[in-house]
Amino acid sequence: MTEQLQKTGNGRLATYEEAREWIEGLVPFGIRPGMERINRLMSAFNHPERRLKFIHVAGTNGKGSVCAYLTSVLLRCGYDVGTYTSPYITKFTNRFRYNGSDIPEETLLQLSNELKPHVEAIAATELGSPSMFEVSTALAILYYATVSYPDFVVWETGLGGRLDVTNIVTPIVSVITNVGHDHMDILGDTIADVTREKAGIIKPGVPVISAVSQSEAIDIIASTAKSRNSSLYLLGDKFSETAIEVRENEQTFRFNGLFRPIEPLTITLNGAHQRTNAAVAVMTLEIMRQYYALIMEDDDLREGLRDAAWPGRLEMVTQSPRVLVDGAHNPEGAETLAAALRDTYRYERLHLMIGMLSNKNHPDTLRHILPLVDTLVVTEPDFRKAMSAGVLAEIVQGMREQLGRHFELIVEPNWKQALERLQTLTGEADLAVVTGTLYLIADVRSQLLYNKESEKGW
Incomplete structure (x- = not known):
């Protein structure tokens, strides 16, 4: 400095x-x-x-x-x-x-x-x-x-x-x-x-x-x-x-x-x-x-x-495949995302990609999301306070055992490669969701809509 x-x-x-x-x-x-x-x-x-x-x-x-x-x-x-x-x-x-x-x-x-x-x-x-x-x-x-x-x-x-x-x-x-x-x-x-x-x-x-x-x-x-x-x-x-x-x-x-x-x-x-x-x-x-x-x-x-429009909040950014982005970075945000996924959207399988910062309440955020997913892709936002994908995946694995739910867990630290995996997984009748920190949402949204790097800051 x-x-x-x-x-x-x-x-x-x-x-x-x-x-x-x-x-x-x-x-x-x-x-x-x-x-x-x-x-x-x-x-x-x-x-x-x-x-x-x-x-x-x-x-x-x-x-x-x-x-x-x-x-x-x-x-x-x-x-x-x-x-x-x-x-x-x-x-x-x-x-x-x-x-x-x-x-x-x-x-x-x-x-x-x-x-x-x-x-x-x-x-x-x-x-x-x-x-x-x-x-x-x-x-x-x-x-x-x-x-x-x-x-x-x-x-x-x-x-x-x-x-x-x-x-x-x-x-x-x-x-x-x-x-x-x-x-x-x-x-x-x-x-x-x-x-x-x-x-x-x-x-x-x-x-x-x-x-x-x-x-x-x-x-x-x-x-x-x-x-x-x-x-x-x-x-x-x-x-x-x-x-x-x-x-x-x-x-x-x-x-x-x-x-x-x-x-x-x-x-x-x-x-x-x-x-x-x-x-x-x-x-x-x-x-x-x-x-x-x-x-x-x-x-x-x-x-x-x-x-009125507000980017990055339950925003469908592409239609083929359907990719929904939502900056649900805390427990209350994850709860509202889960409610919308149950009540508003229709899909056969739900594939969700998440990246979070290290200073968030991860278990209470994840507990709203994990019961709904068929596939979870864990990645890392390109930001200085990013939580490691491996550490977040360990939390997910522990919670998966507690919930007794069987879903595919993919760990891909590179968010661009994780996004490619997510898009490949998502069939025409499925729904892909990218959630977590807005720093990840900003990058994914720019990649999908503009195909360029986004400026990024708090």
């Missing part, structure tokens, strides 16, 4: 590639919860985040999908919308979107050069260098506040909430999709611990919409909202959804809201959890309509929901 800083020094970055490499060169500084460095960065620019209207979205799973629904509907309603999400699937610029398009490479370069001297100044203090995510978040704020000027910014947390650097903003509405078993090495050992971190995005007087379901999580969200005089709109209490018709690539449902029912609403994303995510987005938009004078016609709501 010292060599990287010495290499760039105080010189200007000349190209987009140099700018991206400079930002991603900060990855070794790791995940460092805390607000000091982002506050100092924003102070250097006179806090431009205070001029923007944010919809702040936190949660263990579903954040990206909720952001996609919100963005799609707001665009359909005629608003200019910034969308900041992570990680990206194809290209670093995917993180910073304005009206559905990535930040231009030349704009990212310009803003990186504006940030770089301030980042290096902070790196020379007792605070140490800002991390990659901190610099990306600062860049997003500068892009929206000084270049593109959206009406709303759909703003996804990186990790947790309370000490996540996205929490520098005061939004007009906060969203907490759900709470599950992920990043517990950083956020805490229990659901209650994780919930307290997520609840940290609740700001005084700012309404909060949530789909948390565990009793301890509900209690914490409710008490936090009450202590901050924030109105809480909870799934199952103030709003709900009822399925009308479900088939592959199309779900129709009724939204039952505090202010009114709306039906029919249709989404093209698969899985029952996507109806929940859509309902959370609709409730958020309803709050904005009631309290912030959002102009939203029902036809725009319907078309926006139908148009």
Whole structure:
């Protein structure tokens, strides 16, 4: 890392590639919860985040999908919308979107050069260098506040909430999709611990919409909202959804809201959890309509929901053979994937390829998947924190004996060769699934759709 800083020094970055490499060169500084460095960065620019209207979205799973629904509907309603999400699937610029398009490479370069001297100044203090995510978040704020000027910014947390650097903003509405078993090495050992971190995005007087379901999580969200005089709109209490018709690539449902029912609403994303995510987005938009004078016609709501897409989540990327990709990288994600495989998709045999990072809850993730597979291909994502295919296979073998299930286990560390094996195995009536870390999903998706290397980063 010292060599990287010495290499760039105080010189200007000349190209987009140099700018991206400079930002991603900060990855070794790791995940460092805390607000000091982002506050100092924003102070250097006179806090431009205070001029923007944010919809702040936190949660263990579903954040990206909720952001996609919100963005799609707001665009359909005629608003200019910034969308900041992570990680990206194809290209670093995917993180910073304005009206559905990535930040231009030349704009990212310009803003990186504006940030770089301030980042290096902070790196020379007792605070140490800002991390990659901190610099990306600062860049997003500068892009929206000084270049593109959206009406709303759909703003996804990186990790947790309370000490996540996205929490520098005061939004007009906060969203907490759900709470599950992920990043517990950083956020805490229990659901209650994780919930307290997520609840940290609740700001005084700012309404909060949530789909948390565990009793301890509900209690914490409710008490936090009450202590901050924030109105809480909870799934199952103030709003709900009822399925009308479900088939592959199309779900129709009724939204039952505090202010009114709306039906029919249709989404093209698969899985029952996507109806929940859509309902959370609709409730958020309803709050904005009631309290912030959002102009939203029902036809725009319907078309926006139908148009919403979110790559890498139950996405059928090829049809012959059928290859479905889904970034189910934690137990809750694997559970929703398994439910969709049982309820939505039809196939004779299921062939599944998985690669995971070393810091995940592997047994609890696998227990949802293993009862369904006919073939399991274990591989390794091309990423520094990858779990060895051999070690993951040992966990699978132990669980296979416990479950008493007989399925073929293939161990292929090279993900490209593993993908070829998967495609060869999959007959016309079968279904192939690639799952696990989004770093694997990003590479597989690029390979199948674009046949090129993807940029990749957290």
